[in-house]
Amino acid sequence: MRQTLKFTRRHFLASAGAAGVVAGSGLAMPSISRAQSRPSFTHGVQSGDVDTSSGMAWVRADRPSHVDFEWATTESFKNARKLHPLTAMPESDFAVKRLLEGLPSDQDIFWRAVATDLTDVNGVSEPITGRFRTAPASRRSVKFTWSGDTVGQGWGIDESRGGMKAYGTMAKHQPDFFLHSGDTIYADGPLKESVDLKDGTVWKNIVTPEKSKVAETLDEYRGQWKYNLLDKNVRDLYASVPVFYQWDDHEVLNNWSSSKDLSADDRYTVKDIELLAARAARAYHEMTSIRYAPQEPGRVYRKIAYGPLVDVFFLDMRSYRGPNNDGMASALSPAAQMMGPEQIAWLKRELVNSNATWKVIAADMPLGLIVWDDFANAKGVEAVANGDNGPAKGRELEFADLLRFIKSAGVKNTVWLTADVHYTAAHHYSPDRAQFQDFEPFWEFVSGPIHAGTFGPNGLDMTFGPEVRFIKAPTEEQGQNLPPSAGLQFFGIVEVDGATEQMTVRLMDADDNELWSTTLDPQQSI
Structure with a gap:
């Protein structure tokens, strides 16, 4: 049977799309940043096509940006794995999606993205967070x-x-x-x-x-x-x-x-x-x-x-x-x-x-x-x-x-x-x-x-x-x-x-x- 999570769905949804814990994650914001120049994510997050070891992650930025992704098996993002950034450009309407690979089976996966303005390295977005559970390798329901x-x-x-x-x-x-x-x-x-x-x-x-x-x-x-x-x-x-x-x-x-x-x-x-x-x-x-x-x-x-x-x-x-x-x-x-x-x-x-x-x-x-x-x-x-x-x-x-x-x-x-x-x-x-x-x-x-x-x-x-x-x-x-x-x-x-x-x-x-x-x-x- 599906395992009970240690946090509530309401707790998670309240944090999804809002600022997350960034200390020690590799995606921390610089100490100097002009709020008005920061990129933002415009339409929430999507995950998809999940199997036992991988799944898709999707976001859309509001401007040309480098988008960093990372994933972890805990909501705190302890020991998170950071991935090479993708570039959100007008050619794709600033939408980007990445395949998260090498995931453990039957595991809650927390992923998040941070966008950095291509014209301003100090323009860094708040992180946005998604979650999914990988498919089981065993016969769970x-x-x-x-x-x-x-x-x-x-x-x-x-x-x-x-x-x-x-x-x-x-x-x-x-x-x-x-x-x-x-x-x-x-x-x-x-x-x-x-x-x-x-x-x-x-x-x-x-x-x-x-x-x-x-x-x-x-x-x-x-x-x-x-x-x-x-x-x-x-x-x-x-x-x-x-x-x-x-x-x-x-x-x-x-x-x-x-x-x-x-x-x-x-x-x-x-x-x-x-x-x-x-x-x-x-x-x-x-x-x-x-x-x-x-x-x-x-x-x-x-x-x-x-x-x-x-x-x-x-x-x-x-x-x-x-x-x-x-x-x-x-x-x-x-x-x-x-x-x-x-x-x-x-x-x-x-x-x-x-x-x-x-x-x-x-x-x-x-x-x-x-x-x-x-x-x-x-x-x-x-x-x-x-x-x-x-x-x-x-x-x-x-x-x-x-x-x-x-x-x-x-x-x-x-x-x-x-x-x-x-x-x-x-x-x-x-x-x-x-x-x-x-x-x-x-x-x-x-x-x-x-x-x-x-x-x-x-x-x-x-x-x-x-x-x-x-x-x-x-x-x-x-x-x-x-x-x-x-x-x-x-x-x-x-x-x-x-x-x-x-x-x-x-x-x-x-x-x-x-x-x-x-x-x-x-x-x-x-």
Whole structure:
């Protein structure tokens, strides 16, 4: 089980981002320093992609600076290890992130950063502090949360309503990490200062220049990320819980693929979808704690090994897809693909090589729920399912092949986690109900939004035989695009017991009510 810390979470969060103990740390401030000339850190801290021996650390300075990092296994930073400084420059919007390596497993790691003005060696910032726990090398219990969809459909930070409250609710559970399943920002979702609600009250957004229009420039995409970090709930969670990021469409714009046509969208002066996607991807990697993949800088799909009980496989169902179309292709081709042959080959290889009890497949879109590109006219396949309830076609072909491989290779204990559809549900897939039947039964759990409009429910396609075991979504009477104040904001908790290796999945709401849960027994590999 997770060890109890000797200090309280409140104590740590009060010190995170404030002045820390600097004596003897190697990061002490000079005796002469003009306060007004000191650099500062503007958007808190982020940690991410933590495994048994390493993790990412992220900060953003307010000017060109040398940024020194150090880490220790105690809050006092006794015997801290200082690392070579990085340089925060305008080219990266003064954001820097560093991989902390050589860490002990299953250990609380405290890290901090100090910025020194490049033009004034006496201009030294106050230290800023983050914390995370490395993954265990032994079979201790693991707990993490997941959700998706942040600041969508016009619902931003209303401080009078507590801001992004669901982030604060997740933090109370002290998870080992938070898996953000995509739509981490809404670059195509401008905010208004106020929105009149059906109950007669007014939703009041904080609005920044970047959030007052759709993002087109690199700085506007960066501004979407900086907006989310204005929220205290988000900053507090990120100060002590590492975030494992993936992306979907709204990091660029709604339902983007190579077929996206912006010619009639007057909001955009930039009509080139590939240019917008490139700017969005750069901002995404600059402003988050995701690792860089040396073989493909900018790659999102990856595996994080979180000890002997859990491997997390992050899919990228957006970057390599063909155009959104009717989804009825009878043979797999570049036009019908969603993940692409290289990513599929990587996933098969990594699943076979995984020794973890549970293989968590983090998908940014659901398998069996029908999601239309043109929602009003039910046209164009945006996700996997094509809505015909028949044999696998179009994008379903990739997943039929993957599910067949998982069965034939004897890969056990796969669980799919996703978001995207803005409600929460539990789906059980079985060949007994399916048109395509060459696979083993599995579960898919849906959660979100974490802070966005609530929609749904979506229809199910029976190609892979999904069955709804639980659902919480707006009723017909409630309507669609419900504000966060309506109470239908969701996240999930996954707990794997170190002794029994059982996985318990709980679907939660922002008020910390448990809506539904199930406990899964692990199957033994042959």
